[in-house]
Amino acid sequence: MMLTDVTSCKELVARFRESVPADKGLLLDFGGCVVQALCSTDTLRDELAAYFKEFVTPSGSPDIVVSAHEADPPETGLDFSVKQPDSGKTKIKEEWADLEDGRVVRKRLTGMHFVFGQGENATIGPCLANSNQVINFINNRFIEWKLNLGGLLGHAAGVAHHGRGISLAGFSGAGKSTLALHLMSRGTTFISNDRVMVEQNGNGLTMFGVAKQPRINPGTALHNPDLCNIVEPDMRRDFLAMPPEELWRLEHKYDALIDECYGPGRFMLRHTMNALVILNWTRGGGSMKVSMVDPLERADLLAAFMKDTGLFYLPADPERAKGPDVGDYARMLGRADLIEISGGIDFEGASTVCLHYMATGELPENQL
Structure with missing residues (x-):
């Protein structure tokens, strides 16, 4: 969708809620904070329910509402600023634009847009292919909520x-x-x-x-009997053959x-x-x-x-x-x-x- 005249987060989210309604609901209880996740597809709602299954709740008045809209990466025409990589990193992953009522963060690789501010919380883009980013955004809304209460x-x-x-x-x-x-x-x-x-x-x-x-590295998994079955048998042999220091530094993660x-x-x-x-x-x-x-x-x-x-x-x-x-x-x-x-x-x-x-x-x- 081409959006070249957006000036507020509320307006941006409203356009997608009209064109790509998010009406597949899920309630989550995060330690007393109720989060309502609204998805435009059953598939994403079910994936979120499986990931957050320990925290799904049948009822509650939401403190936070997040909507996820499955769409092609939007073209907003916003003037994004680049977030410089963290110390020790070189790859630029994110850029952002501050509007009159909040912020839009764009992921460079996936084109996912995350909109938040003054009660608006929405993810827009190929959500199904990037459900991990939707999960992270939901968790970030909870973090912001707690910090704004003084934590x-x-x-x-x-x-x-x-x-x-x-x-x-x-x-x-x-x-x-x-x-x-x-x-x-x-x-x-x-x-x-x-x-x-x-x-x-x-x-x-x-x-x-x-x-x-x-998310753990192979060394953590291999040396804990509750976790060792996460590693595939053929990979286990390769990892065990590595020097301990090399295994410790290996950039390979398991859930x-x-x-x-x-x-x-x-x-x-x-x-x-x-x-x-x-x-x-x-x-x-x-x-x-x-x-x-x-x-x-x-x-x-x-x-x-x-x-x-x-x-x-x-x-x-x-x-x-x-x-x-x-x-x-x-x-x-x-x-x-x-x-x-x-x-x-x-x-x-x-x-x-x-x-x-x-x-x-x-x-x-x-x-x-």
Whole structure:
């Protein structure tokens, strides 16, 4: 569709809702936030229902409405700005245009358009061929909703056990997702794979996860009996023949569906957050060390948890446009325990430490 005179998100979405109606509905409960996904095709609605099956709900008044319109990539004539690649990357993937009432993000490779602002949330383009992008957009609407209520965004996984919850963060390549899945094999409940939103709850904290299934590398899958069957038998032989360092760096991902790998009822999106565990370890770093630290004194560790909100966030309050600083994170995280795990990488040892903490609220004495 050629649209050369669009000046607002509301107008852009209205044209597609008229020409490509999205009337196939799905309700999702994301930790108390009800999201209504409206699709223009039954196929996409069914695909979203299968992916989000742990969170489908039969009823509820939606807090967020997202519509997905199957169409050719639209020609809007908008003057897009290029989003520069993240540090260490070279490929330009996205561009955006800010309109009077919101933002339009265009994916360069697929032509998918994502429209959001002032209550309008829509995906337009070849949605069926890019359902993963639709899934990510739905999750991003939930993230924005929570942040606009005053939460902070963390780059972390999350698990819970015995009524206590922990977030797991780490510097690049530290293995927070791998540790989370090790803990899942030992009985925990999954909260989130890569993002958490944290908000104050009285004197403590509540964390909210994102309904995104873990994507793991072959090394993580091969060394976890609950995950090893994800890898094809012929590929398993090739991966096992690789040097450990090469396998660790390999850019090849598998979806680890929580209910299929660990059983139903093991994925929830809301829990108290009693501690943040920072993986500050390295390969060949000797014996693993564990210590309880003060976030106000160890701002260097908080960089592992702090996360930029990115293109898909528009603050409801202009005062939040500059984003939180390290002091904001330190004050918020001061309401929970901050645990540093340093020395050498030891997923089994770290799992034991985390499980002991979730059972008792304390670190094991032999690790202090």
